[in-house]
Amino acid sequence: MLAVIETGGKQYLVRAGQALKVEKLPADVGGKIIFDKVLLTAEDDGSDVKIGKPYLDGSTIEAVVEEQGRYKKILVVKYKRKVRYKRSRGHRQAFTKVKLAKV
Numbered sequence: 001m002l003a004v005i006e007t008g009g010k011q012y013l014v015r016a017g018q019a020l021k022v023e024k025l026p027a028d029v030g031g032k033i034i035f036d037k038v039l040l041t042a043e044d045d046g047s048d049v050k051i052g053k054p055y056l057d058g059s060t061i062e063a064v065v066e067e068q069g070r071y072k073k074i075l076v077v078k079y080k081r082k083v084r085y086k087r088s089r090g091h092r093q094a095f096t097k098v099k100l101a102k103v
Contacts, residue, residue, distance in 0.1 A: 001103045002044060005061055006037040015044075016103040019066065024094035027065045033098060035061040041103075067097040 002015050008023025027033050038059040042049040050056060070092040078087040 002042055003038055003059075003061055003103050004040040005035045006039060006055075007035055011039065014061065014100050014103060016100055019097060019099045020063075021095045021097050023096070024068070025065070025096040025098075027068075027096065029065050029068060031065050033063045033065060035063065061100060062102045063098040063100045065096060066099050068094075069097065070094050 002013060004011055004013050006012075007025070010023070012020060012022070014020060025033060036055075036059075038052065038056045038061060039054065040049065040051050041056065041059060050059075052059075073090045073092050076089045076091065079085065
């Protein structure tokens with residue numbers, strides 16, 4: 001069984017047992033999360049496809065939080081030659097790693 005879910009303003013194609021890093025969610029490690037914004041469900045062979053308008057009513061995906069963390073630092077550099085202008089900033093995006101229990 002596979003599904004397309006929406007969380008954090010992004011869409012993900014997911015299967016049962018899959019580990020997934022999504023935008024940070026307010027949950028503790030070991031806690032459960034229920035994704036209720038399910039856009040599509042289907043069998044692995046492509047049969048029994050159900051498409052929502054925009055979401056499927058009554059469809060939910062359960063997941064267990066495995067980790068709360070942050071990605072590696074991304075450096076953003078602004079530079080203009082000949083005028084001694086250089087600015088450097090760093091950013092680390094927070095994530096939540098979840099393992100999908102039931103699709």
